[in-house]
Amino acid sequence: MYKADRNAENYTFDNIKAAACIFVILIHCKFPGVAGDLFEALARFGVPMFFAISGYYLLKDDDSTGGIRKNMARKLKKTSIVTLKIWLIYTVYSFLYAITVNYGIKEWVNEKFNLFEFSRLLLFNSGKFIYDFTYAFDHLWYLFALIYVYLLVFTFAPILKKGAKPISILLLGLLFFGELLKIYYPIRPFGISVSVWYVIRNWLFVGVPFTLLGYWMHEDKAASLIKRPHTLGMLLVITGVFFTFFEYKKWGQTEVYFGSLLIVVGLLLFGDSDNEDAELKTEQQSILSKQLSFIGKNLSANIYFFHVMVISFLGWCVDRINPDFYGSLVFMTLRPIIVITITILISYCFYVVKLITTKNNNNLRK
Template sequence: MGKVRYRLMDTIKGLACMAVVLLHFGFPDPLGLIIRPLCSFAVPYFFFVSGFFCTDSSNRLIRSNTWRKIRHILRLVVIAALVYAVFCVIWNQMLDPDWNIVEYTASLLTKDKIAKFFLTNDPFVYSHLWFLGALLYCYLTVLLFDKKKISPWIIIVAVLLWIGFIAFGELKYILPIPSSIPLFDTGNRAYLFNCYLFRALPFFLFGMLAKLNVEKIKKIFSKIPLVYFYVVIISGIGIALWERTHIGVVQFYMGTYLVLGSLCVLSVTRPQMGNPLLEFIGQKLSLYVYIFHIMIGRFIDLAANKIRVPGENGTRILIKTGVYRYSRPFLILAGCFLVTFIIYKAVEVYKRRKIYKLYN
């Protein structure tokens, strides 16, 4: 059998990276209150896809591929850390000429922040990079599995960890359980639902299980008309919006699980569906967008803060106008795609030159 090309999976990854940008640079309220719950599926879906391609159909862990992924992520961690370190210096110097790098570094290297770096993968600056640390932990965890066969008990582990994520996340207001642990004598706490065991590993394991049972999943769901999946997705969106209104802000909503589950099943059972543009974004640009979108968004905001536009009472700073606040997500998305496309092309040129030198 030829290798299956999961085009829909890449298409949804393209949507997911856009959703991440909208989570961090979204529309102002009340529109933002509606959009943000719809974007919560994004990061768990990335973990699902990573787990899906961690195994083969013969119930074996692709260990060589896993080690390659670990090395790739470590390179990305180093590159992202260096890029954002330089960005922090430039950014803080622009905002405050009297800024002191020694004092700033000392304020970051505290006991509680070091503990969070290892416990919940929170970087010292720009917390969105926790994704890379959590993904690295996931790959290292699955290397502990048996070398010959993947144990059937991982479904039990995945479900239990998923229940823990729900309990420590959305149900923390209801259940009489502690949702955080104290960090030394600092008064700060680490939230348990931020640990990779709960917000990353269960979705990664679900991806592995989907790959191991791909034929069973296709047999069950491939005959279900697409309209039923769309109904479930729309229902999940409605439930998530209701939860946002009545429960408040949490990392993940129960309704979003319906959206996430439907997208996961669709991407496995209808692999040839997809959109060419979103597929390219998901396959080639999504990881770059995730890593660099905060930096790109900050620079766009800084540029908007320097522009003055005419108004009823004289001139106003562009960033404070309603026009900018509602167009801002689209501008930042466009900037992310432009910058990451340039990065992608530069990496491709570097790879081609490296291969050329190797064989000549």
Template sequence: MKRINSVDFMRVVAIIFVIAIHTNPFLPNAFDNSQGNIYLFGLINQLARFAVPFFFVISGYFYSVKINKSNSIESTTKKMALRIAIIWIFWNLIYLFPFYKFYSLLDAGVLEMGNNVLERISYYISHPKILLLEGTSIHLWFLSSLFFSILTTSIFIKFNLNKSLITIAIFLYIIGVLAKAYINTPLGINLHFDTRNSLFLGLIFFVSGYKIASFTPKTKWLKIGFVIFILGLFFHFLEIFILKKYYNTSGNQDYVFATYFMGLGIAIISLSNQNFFNIPFFNYVGQKTLGIYAIHVLLIPILKPFFIKYYHPIFEIGFPIIIYFISLVFVEVLSRNRMLSQILT
């Protein structure tokens, strides 16, 4: 399949923003807890929320392209879902080791490390729903949600229930928002689990990507996508402001209603395939995004103590980029192994 340079470019941008979500730039801390830090943290954290929806939309888009190319829903679904499942299993096994406690376990010794891993295995055996929907690390929910989005979409299109699929995707997204960001409002619903997981967030974006693939990309999509993104960004922050001011809701939300348009807008921009997106470096490293997504959470707690020792405000911006490039090096080296390349690229 011919690669779209602008999609690879936006993959690089999006994964850096995902890393920023996990590294929390300008999170108020012992070095600086000023009001400026609070605002910068909130701005970056919420601006970055377009990234994961973008990845879902693009996945749905290429899923549709592959179906049209192979002319087989079953074979495309089986191949794509099986690959996601293998990657999900592999990284869940890797993240059974609690890297977030890396240095304390290193000091404690091998026996304590082994006990900690066994405790985590026991925990996930006792909580299979958490393992299935979220995984052994905070970011692996994306793979699980993508897997279920692929299966759900395939079933509906197999039986020519496209309208029902769209209706269900919209319904799940609304319920997901009301049970998460809007839980403190009069419309709030308490479902007693995180509706970021499963199909509540992922399905509507995946289905949107699937439907977008029925149109021929045009250069004017750049302007269309930009307008959609800017409107989504404005209303996203407006929702966050209202929820925080009037309903005492955290300003750190995974998604609200307008987040949909942020993710959709960036995806449409990425599909415009404008010439200025054609940058060889981005074209190459964009292909490594899945591996970087999988491995970066492992590196953050290991590397952060070294950098925070020499804290400087520039570190807040630089650290996500440093994590990106170190993750890229790991993926580049490890993917030279034929078996690992299937997991990382």
């Protein structure tokens, strides 16, 4: 059951998280032209990959019902605290931004905090409760969806082992069935068009199945059952990239491509097969790989959390310095690079502050 290495450091997954968080930025801050569209399509594997890695590390050594629930309670507490902190930071930022552009306080409050927006948050992990005109992306849906996933695992802990695989396969099937409905038969469940992004991209059709996918691939030792997991993983990733580009060309942008699923499965095979001999693999890492591992392990969460704020604030600054520059090809080409660089630097500053604070607290305890 992988109990011996369930909590082992996995540098391949750290590398993957670093790449995934940078790709996610390219969804919200695109390069111009066809290249930007292709990068955005390819980047759709990013958030499903985060869910899958969360599933890979879903449990500790104790996989009894009590052990699962104890671990989920710990994860729920930690994730809920992080979610509240990040949401409060963005809410304060939104309020300050609104004031600077002479947006009425009453209008701002009424637009964000009402029953309709709260219902969208509860049902779909979206709504202006977690985004608005000041930062136009609801990337915080990931945290709220993760809370739902942990709650469901806590509730249905007795059937997790037997139910994970069939439930993930069923929900992934419904996810791609929903994507087909968006293209060929856009129904309106609950009066909301299936074409609205959050009807498909939410805790139920993305969060749960990809988390369970990572969980059962780990539990079933998927990589060890395959003769050459690295080769198959590489083939799946390459096939997934081509599938993604084909799907984009035929159907345009969507929330999750079938190619995204192939990429996630391929990368899970890579990470799962690299879980052994981690110490040896660390010594063999290149300088670039070590830097990516550091980013993935220590910075990727904050890169994901704060890149949208960086995008928004950069736009706010440019609007006040030279609004015409914002639409220029030069700026739009440089903008993703600027956002990625600033976000990594900010995340590194958070890491250093946390490191110093932890060290000082340890010294005080002594």
